[in-house]
Amino acid sequence: MNPSVTETGEILTKVLRGGRPSREEAVSLCREGTLLDLASAAGELVRRVNPAGRVGYIVNKTILYSNVCRPQCPFCEGTVTKESAEAFTRTPEEVAAEAAEAAARGATQVILQGGHRDDLPWEYYPSLIRTVKKRCPEVQVAAFSPSEIATFGAVYRKSVDRLIGELKEAGLDAMLGGGSPSLRTRIPEYRALLRDPWPQWREVVLGCAAYRIPMAAPFVFGFGETAEERVEYLFRVREVQDEAAAAGFPVFRVLEVFTLSTVSGLEYLRMLALARILVPNVARVASNFLYQGAKVAQVALDGGADDMGGTYMEYDKAELAAGRVGAMTASEMERLISVAGRIPARRHGL
């Protein structure tokens, strides 16, 4: 038998006994762990913390308030520089109208997305949040990520604490975790956003914890990063979550596993299981159908996931089943979860 198989078994056995693997052991799992081994361990961990088998999902919509972004990272579709003829920036009222429309279609969360830029007055951002919240007070408004906050800090010369405080006061409900080491280390355009990535990222995350703004931690991979870099990110999430919890607010509500469709379903499921194994202190791990399709996202429900994330109603090209492409709906989510022998638990926010 391949010696690494035994090693995987030993590490996973330790994990199931409540031990946290070392960085070297985590890298070994990332490199060598088979799908069946990792998914079995991760599935068992989920069954322990969530014995009823409840699987969360949310009806939500991503709304672009602007398509202007300075870095132009190669993985991002649809952003342009501010000089482009296609550049747009919408008024807060326009964005609020779209949010209200989404709410009328059942959305309980809107994710406001724009780029990293330096040419809008600061007041645009709190005003955007305020206007949407005023129009749709019952909808959770999630926006901005650590790299955006860092950009704001540099452009508007405000402290992280003040930026988050002002956004919170405007009504911001939740923030996006944004940014994995893979992006940071492998994509120079993105790397340039944060001068000192980990401390800046940590400062924003803990700032959100201080203001009791929950976050989603995305785990994005598949950009040519190494196993060490993937593990590095997951360890950082675990560490900062420990710190936030010690301060009274475990800020990360869900670890969302994303990757573009160039990554195989097999690798996606391996990494999702790894995320569950290495980050036991984030309550939920969410699979995502956008790039992997509903089939793979559903299979993850026995391999470490107990959430399926948002329906992203703006996206109508999801691979829902064999030969069936369309928009993900609440009833489709519930079917996928039920077929997997789990109980659908619709949530209203993070």
Place this chain on the structure above:
Amino acid sequence: MSFALSRIPRDLMPIYEKVMTDQRLTFEDGLKLMESDNLFAVGALADLARHRRVGDYVYFINNAHINYSNICALRNVCRFCAFGKDRNDPAGYTYTIEQMVEKAKAYARLGVTEFHMVGGLHPDMPFSYYTDFISAIKQAVPHAHLKCFTAVEIDYFSRKFRMSVEEVLLRLREAGHGSLTGGGAEMFHPEVHNRICPGKMSGDRYLEIHRIAHRLGIPTTCTMMYGHVEEPRHVVDHILRLRDLQDETGGETAFIPLAFHPTNTRMSHLPGPTGWYDLKIIAVARLLLDNFKAIKSYWIMLSPRIAQISLHFGANDIDGTVREEKIYHFAGATTPMLQEKEELIRLIWEAGKIPAERDTVYNILKVYEPQRAAG
């Protein structure tokens, strides 16, 4: 023992014991597996069964499908089909023998070793159309294996041309026909059969035609169309009937579960099978079918993503290059029609398995030594 096997849950332990001691699983075992919420545990059991019974090669074939016609007398019978058309339908087509020979020659230049040829039940063509296209293709590409017709077509020929099944098969063989395809089984249980294709040839007749073919030394593959109106017991029943036939004849080379595609069919209100169910079916088939060498994960209808994952759920064949698939693509399939051989090899490697290019009857033509995928 792998870690996954060390964590098999208690309710599946009796099945684990049986797999480890080469005991046959029962109908009840099949039901328990179908109903288990532990998908990866079922996968680990199926992976174990595959490893113990048939080893670690994953087979593929350099093949091409040629669907000779979509005109079908059963057009109004099979509610799950998006392929069959009436003879006056503008979307109907029937290839001439010259067209087929031309396609076959072009495919042969790409290294194709097998032509997979099925079509609708054409109400107008004489029997000579079939024997002529077989001999013409065989003459043009003598090394190719012609895997033609499902049991449903054979049954139709037998009734329409007033010949026994034996006579049909022998005359086809004389023309150069090599083996039968596995389509047309749908789901044997009458409760399901009567809902999805009332009036179509029965499951018993399907099995009878395969039995006759095997007696004549003609290999076949067999299938099951799932993901429509069936219940777990119907799935287990279907698979066990195939196991019984295989005990009797040994003539089945592979079992191929076929995922129902609802788009453009008269059952388009159904959502179609999920990834969970796809993998469950593959794993349960591997565990129950202890007398089959190949459980095939047909990437055309599962998606290459799920087909690759299924290599850890008991599948050891991912079909082939296919090149021109019509039946599933009329039913909305979004998969490509062609996977290059290199792509199939990479997909198998990436799953940690050893690709083996095969011929129709599972002789290995070439093994591609595994290379660790980077990252």
